[in-house]
Amino acid sequence: MSLLFSHVTVKVNDCTVRFFACGIPKESTDLENYVMYNQFIEDICEETEVCVHTDSYLYGEGFLNVATPTEIAYFTIRHSDDPTFLERCKKISSSDFKFTHCPEELFGQDFIQM
Numbered sequence: 001m002s003l004l005f006s007h008v009t010v011k012v013n014d015c016t017v018r019f020f021a022c023g024i025p026k027e028s029t030d031l032e033n034y035v036m037y038n039q040f041i042e043d044i045c046e047e048t049e050v051c052v053h054t055d056s057y058l059y060g061e062g063f064l065n066v067a068t069p070t071e072i073a074y075f076t077i078r079h080s081d082d083p084t085f086l087e088r089c090k091k092i093s094s095s096d097f098k099f100t101h102c103p104e105e106l107f108g109q110d111f112i113q114m
Contacts, residue, residue, distance in 0.1 A: 002060040005067040009053040020075050023066040024056045028099045047102045057089040
């Protein structure tokens, strides 16, 4: 069994956050369930362009499954303990997307924390 996950880099101006995500995020709504993303976005006080880069990987071999949040937590710990962890995974793609973050539109909404 192989697990599909992505290493995500979110950038606004000179500020950057990196984290692992299930599957391959393709738009901003795919990131809304991640604590690191939400904490990063909450600090943005004005309308701004957000740039997202994803490197997608397979961990293991065989039948493809999208990594679960529990498996993402494991990968995060593993990468923290061993920065070369991603070198043992198979990189399958990279992608980029941008969106405009407008804090006024989000006023009063709650985020699901993962």
